[in-house]
Amino acid sequence: MLCQLCQKRVATVHFTQIINNNRVEMYLCEKCANEKGNMNFISPLSLGDFLSGFFSTDIGDSYIATPDVNTRCEVCGMSFNDFQSTGKIGCNNCYKIFGDRLKPIIKRLHGNVEHIGKAPSGFSDSMIKTTKEIEKLKEELNRAIQAEEYEKAALLRDKIKELESRSSGQ
């Protein structure tokens, strides 16, 4: 997109001005924006800043110095602060060590903290998973019946039957 003022350079600045209570928004190149605003621009929000804002735990505990603020993962050396500033988790073990603090963040991202999809074959709590899946399918079945989608409902019914017979056979 070209600068809306000079129409020559690429617009890199989103310029917002409030004039007589009216909000005026323009996309400008840095040069025009500087001339127009006659001010120094705060550099665009860096990805790190954005993530740390997003991944910060609730205000409550970020201001209270928690005793384990210096805890580091013994496997990869990551601290929870490192995660907050990069948005990246270091290893398998970090999820165990920082699990309690990651939980609310993951909940915020996904609205959920219980995995119900595919699991490695060694993980044999598939019973619980099957039960959860049956519950979900039953909900879907109800919705399908309400929406009078009988073909879909029949498919769902068969799937539930199959899962139920499988879990009782275990």
Added chain:
Amino acid sequence: MFGENAKSVSESDVVFSSRIRLARNFKNYPFPFRMNEKQCREVIEKVKDTVFSTSYAAADSFRFYDISSMDPIERQAMVEKHLISPDLAAMQTLSGVIISKDENISIMINEEDHLRIQCLYRGMQLDRAWENCKRIDSMLEEKIDFAYDNSFGYLTCCPTNVGTGMRASVMLHLPALVMTGYIKGILDACSKLNVAVRGIYGEKSDASGNMFQISNQVTLGLTEEEIISSITNISSQIIQQERTLRSELYRQNSYRFEDRVFRSYGLISNARILSSEEAMKLLSDVRLGVDMGIIKDVDIDTLDEIMDITQPANLQKITGKALSAGERDIKRAEIIRDRLRHRPNT
């Protein structure tokens, strides 16, 4: 490019491609950005061993590429063909990819996660892509212990991918929705439904050539099948609206519609200089004309091929040397003229 022709797959008038991607990590290694060189190398070797020495029947249909030893143009050419992600291409550390001969399956190694298993098919084929991803995943699982937690599911470097580790996406060609401006409503609706909309080359790219990629954002708390069915449902609604608008636009002013499509066809078949952006725009019009049965002497496969080979890096790969932007625009126009003249079905 996907090894099957467009007419044989469903919804190919609007759906360009379907893709499933699974993120997986080794349990016993730090995630890639915290690994040292030795660990990076070990992870690559373990994945290679598993894929190539396994009893897996199709092992000989895969090939390994060492990304670290490839120059930037070669890497970018793979991105343009959707074989690897832009992030893998940008890796400074040891990384690689295993690609199937038909180019439908790629297993990226040491990207943000140790493994990114990707299956890509043309048209609406998310189910097929998932079946194949699942097969590859299970095959790898026989030899590799993945990072997995009972509650969080598959563990990933970024918490936005935990759980299934799955991203399901479809690439849609939506010229009528763009022309009428209704696309804005669609984009708004998608964001409310937790569905991400991106440009053709994924994150941070523009929707050039009226191509939009829609994908799930939530990866935890849903089964893979649920994710696929929600993306399928949303796409089928968008497809329906796009089709309705196409025929409505044509009905309202068929001369103007045909004029636009044929003008673009004329331009793209005769131009001597074509920028990437202009080519994508014209290709979109021609594709629309072909899908609507207005242009009869070009097929979609030819257009797909053109779209692939006229991207900057592939163009330079074909030419065998680095080209300036100006030289590329000339070469691009030349290749397109040539392909459109040697149409397979004329």
